[in-house]
Amino acid sequence: MSEVIGAEPVLIVGGFGSNYPLYEAMRFFLAQVSGRPVAIAPITLLDWGGVIASDSYGALLRILDNAVRETLAANRAKRVVLVAHSAGGVLSRIYLGDQPYGPRHLLYHGHERIFSLVTLGTPHSSKKTGRQGGLNQIAFVQARYPGAYWRFIHYISVMGKGVFGIADGQPPERGAWQSYTMLGSDGAQWGDGIVPMDAGLLAGSHEVILPGIRHDPRPDRPWYGTSAPVVRSWWEQVERTLKEPTPSARRPG
Secondary structure, eight states: OOOOTTOOOEEEEOOTTOOGGGGHHHHHHHHHHHOSOEEEOOOOHHHHHHHHHHSOOHHHHHHHHHHHHHHHHHHTOSOEEEEEETHHHHHHHHHTOSSOBTTTTBOOOGGGTEEEEEEESOOOOOSOOSSGGGHHHHHHHHHHSOSSOOTTSEEEEEEEEOEEOOTTSOHHHHHHHHHHHHTTSOSSSEESSSSBHHHHSOTTSEEEEEETOBSSOBTTBOBTTSOHHHHHHHHHHHHHHHTSOOSOOOOOO
């Protein structure tokens, strides 16, 4: 696809425990399919390791804010489309916020710079809290910014329908059941093998369900960024949504 002149650039935000080069193939396919400039927030495995120690996304918010501003400056744009995988979607929802976060009372007002938030297998809700798996961060966004909170931002939640959780099933099904129940969901449901459908589809967002898609890249299974056809299958729905009006065109200030 040729470059889309004047379209908002895209910034990919990686998931829990990931290294940003993991998303290079997705970046390539997304640039090819969308015709937009696509960058990746440079969040490393070491940065995510700090989350385990601190139970805070504070350091990641600074990296994300710098990446957003650099992407905007490089493309002379006013707003960016965030494509966030897994816990990167939770991080992005905190970044959009207008309420202080954590003991340092961090505040970035990211909603002023974001045109759309596209989440891929993000656990948007949980019935549990705790340090494990970023549950406390999910609880924070649930309480402060429920659902598609910013009515002038396009929210699109993409979920793979790849594994049905079964407590005594085969290893992938047992693993899915355990992961789904860790979020406090019913383990016996569809999801992408890590995140269950009821947690991954954000209330009020445009929902996209992808049959057969799994949560993360493995040699033997397709995931959200496997190939240009898979990326196109969700990006085409994103493009259609971006052409529709949001519930409110008004932004603060």
